[in-house]
Amino acid sequence: MQDTVRAWLDECREKLSKGAMCGGDLDRLEALLDQQRQLVLYLYGKSTNMRSPLASWALFDATQAQEPVLPMSEPPYDSVLAAVGDGWRVVQFPIAKLYNYQGQENDYLGFEFVLEKMV
Amino acid sequence: MNPIEPTLDDDGIMDFVASGFVVLESVVMETYNRCCDGLTAGNCDDLVGSDNFTREVLLHPEVAGVARSLLGVDFRVPRGGHHHFFQEPHLGQTWHSDGLSGRGYDVRELQCYYYPHSVALEDGPTMVLPGSHCRAVDREAIAHYGDILGQVSLVVAAGTVVLTRYGIWHKAGPKINDRPRSMIKFSYHRQATPVRDWHAAEGDPPPYRDRPRFPYVTEVESYRDRVRRMRTWTWLCGLDEEVELRWEQSEPVSKLNHT
Numbered sequence: 001m002q003d004t005v006r007a008w009l010d011e012c013r014e015k016l017s018k019g020a021m022c023g024g025d026l027d028r029l030e031a032l033l034d035q036q037r038q039l040v041l042y043l044y045g046k047s048t049n050m051r052s053p054l055a056s057w058a059l060f061d062a063t064q065a066q067e068p069v070l071p072m073s074e075p076p077y078d079s080v081l082a083a084v085g086d087g088w089r090v091v092q093f094p095i096a097k098l099y100n101y102q103g104q105e106n107d108y109l110g111f112e113f114v115l116e117k118m119v
Numbered sequence: 120m121n122p123i124e125p126t127l128d129d130d131g132i133m134d135f136v137a138s139g140f141v142v143l144e145s146v147v148m149e150t151y152n153r154c155c156d157g158l159t160a161g162n163c164d165d166l167v168g169s170d171n172f173t174r175e176v177l178l179h180p181e182v183a184g185v186a187r188s189l190l191g192v193d194f195r196v197p198r199g200g201h202h203h204f205f206q207e208p209h210l211g212q213t214w215h216s217d218g219l220s221g222r223g224y225d226v227r228e229l230q231c232y233y234y235p236h237s238v239a240l241e242d243g244p245t246m247v248l249p250g251s252h253c254r255a256v257d258r259e260a261i262a263h264y265g266d267i268l269g270q271v272s273l274v275v276a277a278g279t280v281v282l283t284r285y286g287i288w289h290k291a292g293p294k295i296n297d298r299p300r301s302m303i304k305f306s307y308h309r310q311a312t313p314v315r316d317w318h319a320a321e322g323d324p325p326p327y328r329d330r331p332r333f334p335y336v337t338e339v340e341s342y343r344d345r346v347r348r349m350r351t352w353t354w355l356c357g358l359d360e361e362v363e364l365r366w367e368q369s370e371p372v373s374k375l376n377h378t
Contacts, residue, residue, distance in 0.1 A: 066210060071240075
């Protein structure tokens with residue numbers, strides 16, 4: 001969404017300089033703002049610390065056709081913090097009290113951060 | 120019938136205890152691989168239970184040798200199986216474990232994958248997560264996991280057989296072409312009480328020699344994995360011992376000669 005709004009701004013600045021801007025341009029901006037879509041990124045840190053290295057990752061992008069892509073052997077970011085630095089917003093942090101320390105069985109991958117980016 | 124000879128030694132068993140799988144590359148003869156051409160998808164009990172499949176795959180000395188090593192004498196040989204066949208491109212399956220066997224530390228079932236054709240990365244190979252075979256999870260609750268550090272895509276030559284501890288996380292990987300991809304799945308089962316009767320050296324069983332941590336495993340998970348591996352090792356050796364984590368570079372104070 002940001003890219004399309006930036007393109008709209010560039011176009012309208014030029015129109016404004018020529019005195020060619022009109023109400024339709026604002027309608028178009030309104031439509032662009034209504035088109036926000038959410039990207040969801042799961043990142044699994046090796047601890048609850050956002051600087052921890054990652055163990056697993058999964059991107060869900062509903063803006064693209066759902067096509068198969070080959071597996072990746074390296075994560076898209078070094079850490080959750082690096083993803084936040086690239087514009088991702090954390091919408092779910094791992095909650096330490098939900099990690100049951102009883103027993104000696106491993107189970108799910110830990111520690112699940114869910115991030116979003118609006119496009 | 121000649122007895123099935125075990126093929127794994129202590130180190131081979133210890134490797135399996137850690138990773139949960141063994142890959143036997145190109146062990147089935149190409150002439151037999153081609154006999155599987157044209158097999159329809161789904162149930163293939165007739166093929167797997169046939170004399171030819173039993174001889175060429177199930178009782179192949181290397182395949183059955185691993186089964187004998189891990190399941191003991193007179194293990195049960197599969198009489199049925201399933202043909203996992205994909206041709207069209209697809210997103211890939213989601214990560215899952217089969218059945219309810221994700222926990223515990225015994226080895227009672229080996230779930231096996233036989234590939235009559237070579238499989239390239241673009242063909243949507245089976246993917247496995249080494250060391251995941253004892254993780255106690257609801258198979259539907261790991262379906263949102265994507266790529267995992269250290270995951271293995273089984274890019275294999277024709278005639279390869281992979282033997283896994285039942286419960287290992289696996290999936291069909293994403294497929295980006297329309298080349299047929301076949302995998303025939305079947306399982307061996309244990310009957311015998313566990314005992315160290317594989318291709319082992321003489322003497323008492325050695326302590327478990329730990330294997331490196333898998334890349335996705337956290338610090339505390341690696342301690343748990345180590346305990347679990349020691350338990351599986353002692354179980355396979357038929358020992359009734361409780362295991363515990365201990366810092367190995369230490370001695371009882373009574374053994375120290377001090378003034």
